[in-house]
Amino acid sequence: MTDGSQFDSLADLYVDWSELPFRQHLEFPSVLGLVGPVDGLRVLDLGCGSGVYSRKLAKAGATTVVGLDESAGMLEYALRREAEEKLGITYISGALPAELRESFDLVLAVYVLPYARDYSQLLTLCQAAAEALRPGQRLLTLPIHPAVHTDPEYYSRYGMQIITSTPLADAVPVGLNLRFGRYDAHVIPYYWTAATLERALTEAGFTSITWHLHRTADSGDVDAEFVQPYLDKPHAAIIEAIKAPRQA
DSSP: OOOOGGGTTOHHHHHHHTTSHHIIIIIHHHHHHHHOOOBTOEEEEETOTTSHHHHHHHHTTBSEEEEEESOHHHHHHHHHHHHHHOOOOEEEESSOOGGGTTOEEEEEEETOGGGOOSHHHHHHHHHHHHHHEEEEEEEEEEOBOTTOOOOTTTTGGGTEEEEOOSSOOTTEEOEEEEEETTEEEEEOOEEOOHHHHHHHHHHTTEEEEEEEOOOOOSSTTOOHHHHHHHHHSOSBOEEEEEEOOOOO
C-alpha cells in the first residue's frame, strides 16, 4: 500500500514526539475529544506506528483495539510495549485479515493518508478504512492540512519543519523534518487538496464528511501564545467520515 520502511528506525522518536506540548495540548485533546467515550467499542488504529493511540484507546476502555501497520520497526516497538503493559491490544502487519472486515465501530488513521504517493494509493487507504468498518460507523483521519503554512520555520516551535513546494498540488512531496531534543529526522509525506481527499473518501464508500477544527486541552495551563499559531494554521486537518449504511 505505502512504504513503511522509512519509519522502521523511528519508533523511539515518534514515542517521544507524542510527549511534545503541541500534541499533548492540541492534537490529543482534539482527536480524543472527537473520538468520545470508547467503552464497548471495537477500534482499529490504522497505521498505528509505535502504538501511541492504540495504548490510549485501550486504557480508555475500548473493548477491542487492533493496531495495523506496515513498518516492521514500529510494530516491533509496539509489540514490546504490549508485552510489558498487557493492555490486550492486537498488532497486525500488512493488510487486515478478512475475518476482521466490517467488524469495527471506529477507525482512527492519524498521519496515514499523507503517505499515499498517488491517487491510487490514497483511494486504497480510504478503502481499507471503509472495509474495516461496520456500515454507519466512523473514520477519523489526519492528513496534511490543505491550507498548511508554507514558511518552513512556522512549525519549528512544535518540533518540526515543513518544506513545501508552491503552489501546492495533489501528490506533491513534502519535506517533514522532525527536530526536537536529540532528534533530527526526515520523512516524506504527500500533500492532497481538500477536493481530492473528499473524492477519495466518497469513492471508498464514505458519506457525511466533516472537517473539524483543533481545540486545546481543558486544563488552565495552556500557553495561548504557544498554541494560537497552530490553531490559526494547523499542519494537519481532522476529517470525520461515516461509512454509508447498507441499503435496505
